[in-house]
Amino acid sequence: MTVWITLLAAGAASYLFRFGPASLVDRVQSLGRLQRAATYVVAVVFTAVAADALVARMGAGPGSMLAPLGAVAVGLVAARRLGSSTAAIAAGMPTLWALTAVLPR
Secondary structure (H helix, E strand, O other), X not given: OHHHHHHHHHHHHHHHHHHHHHHHHHHOOOOHHHHHHHOOHHHHHHHHXXXXXXXXXXXXXXXXXXXXXXXXXXXXXXXXXXXXXXXXXXXXXXXXXXXXXXXXX
């Protein structure tokens, strides 16, 4: 029973930790500088995910890094052409999945 209470408490804390700042933004006037920085959040998160994928595969050899690098390249082209971070994710993630399935590990 203690394990379930701990899991529920951890889940609730995690949810509140993520939801709290988002709910406070509407109530508190944010600085103009903060609003301008928020436009880059998706790009930074996508870059962090791609960097994590590259670092995780570095020990397996250079061939295993082709899938994340290809996905980053496709995502970059999509973002530059369409001017949308959503387009980068929509193009990059399926490319990562396809290249991971096709290329040897």
